[in-house]
Amino acid sequence: MPSPAPFSRYEFMIAWRYLRARRAEGGVSVMTWISLVGIALGVMALIATLAVRAGFRAEFVDTILGANAHSTVYMAPQRVENEFTDDVYVVPGRIADYDAMAATLAQIPGVTRTAPVIRGQVMATANDSSNVAEVFGVTLDELEKMSRIVDPRTSVGSLQDFDRGIAIGSGIARELAVGVGDKVRLIAPEGARTAFGTTPRVTAYEVVYVFSAGRYDIDRTRIYMPMAEAQSYFNREGVADEIEVFVSDPERVDDWTLPLLQAAGPGAQVWNWRDASGSFLSALDMEDDVMFVILSVLVLIASMNITSGLIMLVKNKGRDIGILRTMGLTEGAVLRVFFLCGAFTGVLGTLAGVVLGVALALNVDSIMAGLNALTGGGAWQPEVRGIYRLPAELRAWDIARAVGLSLALSFIVTIFPARRAARMNPVEALRYE
Template sequence: MSGPAMFSRYEFMIAWRYLRARRSEGGVSVMTWISLIGIALGVMALIATLAVRAGFRAEFVDTVLGANAHSTVYMVPQRIENDLTDEVYVVAGRIQDYDGMAQKVADLPGVTRAAAVVRGQVMASAHDKSNVAEVYGIGKADLEAMPRIVDPATLRGDVAQFGPGIAIGAGIARELSVSVGDKIRLIAPEGARTAFGTTPRVNSYEIGFIFNSGRYDVDRTRIYMPLDEAQSYFNREGVADEIEVFVDDPEQVADWTLPLLRTVGEGAQVWTWRDASSSFLAALDMEDDVMFVILSVLVLIASMNITSGLVMLVKNKGRDIGILRTMGLTEGAVLRVFFLCGAFTGVLGTIIGVILGVMLALNVESIMAGLNALTDGGAWQPEVRGIYRLPAELRAWDIFRAVGLSLTLSFIVTIFPARRAARMNPVEALRYE
C-alpha cells in the first residue's frame, strides 16, 4: 500500500497553521514579516532597475538611429608626392560620382536608403553670441526620412522651409537666442579661394525649422543645409564627403560592412553606429550585469531571513514535530511541511515585489520629473546623460529573471532548516514534555 502523495493537502494545512503564529510565538511571526518585506523590496528594486536600464539603452539607441546613419561610407585620405619638391600632400578623400555610388549601395539587399552628405565645421553666431557647429549638407528627401529630426511633436517651424532656409538643433537655437525665421551667420575657415589664399567664408542663412532629436550633443552642435548649398559653401562642387547608409536591421549593421566595401571599391572605409557608440554600449552591458549581481545579493540577504525564521519555528515546534512523527509522519512529510512554510513566504514576497516593481517602472518618468522639480533639474542632467528623459522598458525576460532568482534563493535557503526539523528525533523532542 503506497503512502500519501507528496505535498498533500494536510501538509499545506499544517504549514499554513505554523505560519499563523500565536501571540506567544510572536518572534516567528515578526521574522516571517521581515522576510516577506525584504524579498518584496529586493524583487521590486531588481525589476525596476532592470526596466530602467533597458529603457535607457532603448532610448539611447533610438536617439542615435533616429538622427544618424546606421553606416557611413567614406574614402580614406590620399597621399600625393611632389616629385619636384619631394613634399607629400594629404588630400581629403572625396566621392566623385556620389549619386551613382549611393544608388549602387541602395540596391544592396537589406539596405533601405543611401544618401550623399557634405560635412563641415563652422562657427555659428547671432545676437553677439556664437557656438561651434557641424553642418550636414543633405537632400531634402533624405532629411525628411530621419524620424527624430522631422518629428512633428518636437520640431518648431515647417520642414517645407528647408531649402530656402536651414535646420538647426534646439540647443544651438537656445544658446544663440534665435527662433524660426531669424538669420544666423555661419563662418567657415575653408572659404573662398583668392589670389592671396583661402579666406574664411561668411554667409547668413534663415532658419527654416528647429529640431529636437532627443540627444543633447546633437541638438547643441548640428545644422542641416541643402546639399547643393553645402557643396558651394564648403568648396565641394561636384563631390560629396560620405554616403550615409540605412539598413532594415540596425542591430546587425556589421553584416553589411563587407558588402559595402565590395560595392564601393578600393579606398573605401565603413564606420557604423555601433563603432561610434561601442564603448558606451559595452559600458551599459557591463553595468547591467553588475547591477543584476548586486541586487541579487540584496535578494539573497532578504531570503536568509527565511532561514532565521524557520530555525526559530523549528525550535518552537519541537514538541509538535515529535507528536507528528509518533503519529506516523515520515521525515519527508515533516521536511515538506517546513519547506512549504519558507516557500509561502518566498512566493508571497515575490508576488508583492513584482507588483511593486512593475508599478514603480511604469511611473519612473513621473518620479524623475518630481525629483527634477525638487532639485531644480539636478536629478537628471541632459548634458551629462546625453538624452533628455529616463524611460523604463518592462521586458518579460527581466521579470522572469527576477522572479526565478527570488524563488530559487527562497527555496534553497528553506531546505536546510526543513531538513533539521525532519531529522529531529521524536524521543528527544518529547523527553521533557
C-alpha cells in the first residue's frame, strides 16, 4: 500500500484538532496566543508604517510637481568689466529670445510644455503686517495648468481676473490678513531707475485669487503676477529669467538634463526638482529601509514565541506522539503535523495583521485629525513637516513583502520544535503511560 503524500488531509486534521483542544487537554498554550497576537500587531505596524511612508512621499512629491516646474533652464551669471574703473561685477543671466528658446525646448522628445518665467523677491505689506515673498511672473494659460494652484477645493477667487491683479498663497493671506478684493503693497529693492540711482519700487495690487498648494513653504511665500506686469515691475522688459520645463515622466527628470543643455545653447544651466529635493527624498528612502528592518525584528520576536508554544505542545502531546508512531506515522508525518500547528498560528496572525494594518492605514488621516484635536495641533505641525496632512498609500508590494516576511519567519521558527517532536522515541514516550 503506497504511503500517503506529504501534507495529506489527515495531517491537517490532526494539527487542527491540537490547536482546537482545551488547555487542560494539552492544547494551544498561552504562549501560542501571545505569539499570534504579537505577529498580528507586528504585521499591522509594518503595513501601516509602509503605507504612511509611501503616502507621505507621494504627497510631498505631488505638492512639488503640482506647483513647480519639473526642470528649469536659466542662463549663468556673466562677469562684466567697467571700462572706466576696471571694476568687475556680476550681471544676472537673462534670456532675451525666451519665446524662441521655449519653442526649441518644447521640441525635445518627452517634453510636454515649456513656459518663460519672471522671478523676483519682494516685501509684501498690508494691514501693518509684512512678509517676504517670491513673485512668479507667468501667463494665465500656464497658471491654469498648475494642478495644485487651480484646485477649486483649496482656492478662493477667480483666475479670470488674473490680468488685473495677483494670486497669493493662503499663508501670505493669513499673515497679512487679506482676502480676495483687498490690496497688497509689493516693495521691490531694485525698482525705478532715476537720475539719482535706483529706488525701491512700491506698487499696490489687488488680490484676485488665494490658493493653497498643499505645501506650507509655498503657501507662505509665493505670489503669482501676470507676465507682462512682472517684466515691467522688475525691469525685465523684453527678457525672461528662466524657462520652466515639464516632462512626461517627472520621476526620470534627470534623463532630460543633457538634452535641455544641448538645446538651450552655451551658458545655459539646468536645475530640476530632484536637485532641490533629492537629498530629502533620499533620506526618506533610507528611513523606509531602516523602519522596515526595525519592524521586521519585532515580527521576528513575535514569531519566536511560536517556538515556545510548540515546545510546550510537544511536551504535552508526548503520549499522543508515541501512539501515532506505533500506528504507523513516520517521522516526516509527525514533523509536518507540528509544523502545521505553528504555521496555522503564523498564517492566522498574519491575516489578522493584514486586516488591522489596512484598516489603520485607511483611517490614519482621521486618527491624526483626532490626535491634533486632542493636542491642540501639536501632533502634526505643517511648518515642520511641510505638508498639511498625513496621507497613507497602500501598495500591493508593501503588503506582499510584509506578508512574505511574516510567513517566512513563522515557518522557519516552527521547524525546530517540529523536528524535536518527529525525533521523539515512541518507546520512551509510552514508557510511563
